[in-house]
Amino acid sequence: MFRGTLYRGHEGMWSWVLHRITGIAIYFFLLVHVLDTATVRIDPHLYNVVMASYKTPIMGLGEAVLVAAIVFHAFNGLRIILVDMTAWASRHHRALFYGVLVLWTVVMVAFLPRHLMHVFGG
Amino acid sequence: MKLFRLDRLAWIFMRVSGFILIGLIFTHLTVNLMQDGGVKAIDFAFVAGKLADPFWQWFDVTLLWLALIHGSNGMRVVIDDYVYRPGVKRGLFVALGVSTAMLIVLGTLVIFTLDPCPVGSPAELLPSFCSAS
Numbered sequence: 001m002f003r004g005t006l007y008r009g010h011e012g013m014w015s016w017v018l019h020r021i022t023g024i025a026i027y028f029f030l031l032v033h034v035l036d037t038a039t040v041r042i043d044p045h046l047y048n049v050v051m052a053s054y055k056t057p058i059m060g061l062g063e064a065v066l067v068a069a070i071v072f073h074a075f076n077g078l079r080i081i082l083v084d085m086t087a088w089a090s091r092h093h094r095a096l097f098y099g100v101l102v103l104w105t106v107v108m109v110a111f112l113p114r115h116l117m118h119v120f121g122g
Numbered sequence: 123m124k125l126f127r128l129d130r131l132a133w134i135f136m137r138v139s140g141f142i143l144i145g146l147i148f149t150h151l152t153v154n155l156m157q158d159g160g161v162k163a164i165d166f167a168f169v170a171g172k173l174a175d176p177f178w179q180w181f182d183v184t185l186l187w188l189a190l191i192h193g194s195n196g197m198r199v200v201i202d203d204y205v206y207r208p209g210v211k212r213g214l215f216v217a218l219g220v221s222t223a224m225l226i227v228l229g230t231l232v233i234f235t236l237d238p239c240p241v242g243s244p245a246e247l248l249p250s251f252c253s254a255s
């Protein structure tokens with residue numbers, strides 16, 4: 001199914017699959033996001049109505065998933081760049097993948113409580 | 123062998139743009155989701171206040187162009203991997219290129235032509251500086 005990749009099995013494949021899925025998801029969000037932001041140019045009231053839909057509990061959870069995807073794609077992208085550029089990183093690409101997961105966890109632990117408080121708190 | 127390798131340029135662009143996007147997107151998300159009331163604090167007054175500042179105009183335009191070109195170039199690779207019929211592939215490439223160009227033009231216009239104090243709008247929807255004089 002996943003033809004056309006250099007990686008096979010284990011961490012290499014998982015990081016590649018996740019990088020691709022998160023990239024695609026962020027891309028489709030961005031398409032919608034530029035359009036919803038464009039309503040700001042049409043009418044102040046219209047923009048506020050559109051933004052209200054981003055403030056519901058379900059969208060709040062969606063934003064949490066989106067941020068989780070972006071933070072992973074960003075740190076894993078940085079890992080890909082390093083692995084391509086330096087011999088040291090390509091020797092340690094597996095350890096670096098666990099580093100990505102640790103950094104991702106740290107950022108999400110910092111992000112989630114505050115975001116969920118905004119969404120679900122009064 | 124070709125002298126001018128478009129693939130190589132795209133490969134470099136993905137890495138350079140990705141590196142810059144980390145700073146831009148993390149800042150964008152911190153200001154819009156973490157600061158003050160987070161997502162609940164976003165409304166016309168908030169956005170108009172931000173975009174009245176040239177710093178945020180250039181910040182947003184850079185984010186817009188880099189994210190859309192990085193994302194659509196990534197989607198080009200994905201389409202290339204999974205779509206085998208040449209006609210379908212070409213159709214998707216054209217659709218991708220056209221929609222990306224349209225969104226870049228639209229987003230750029232929005233950033234640079236937004237009037238923070240449109241006449242006839244109730245003052246409570248507008249940034250506070252609109253009623254200053």
Ligand code: HEM
Pocket residue numbers: 016019020022023024026027030070073074075077078080081133136137139140141143144147189190192193194195196197199200
């Ligand atoms: C946050 C900063 C980001 C970094 C560091 C980053 C980094 C990267 C890197 C290094 C690649 C691999 C390119 C290659 O193999 O030639 C890539 C692919 C990709 N990126 Fe990003 N990126 C970022 C943000 C984004 C954004 C905002 C989007 C969507 C709008 C996006 C969508 C994609 C897509 C669709 C791919 C192709 C995936 C594939 O071929 O499997 N990325 N990114």
Ligand code: HEM
Pocket residue numbers: 026030033034037038063066070147150151154155161164169172178182185186187189228229230232233
């Ligand atoms: C749920 C998370 C997000 C929220 C609440 C949010 C909110 C906003 C808001 C309020 C604006 C208006 C201008 C400004 O504040 O600077 C904006 C514009 C923008 N955002 Fe986001 N954003 C989010 C995620 C993202 C992501 C992940 C990206 C990149 C992939 C992105 C890219 C942009 C761009 C390019 C613009 C300018 C659009 C234009 O040209 O009209 N945003 N966003």
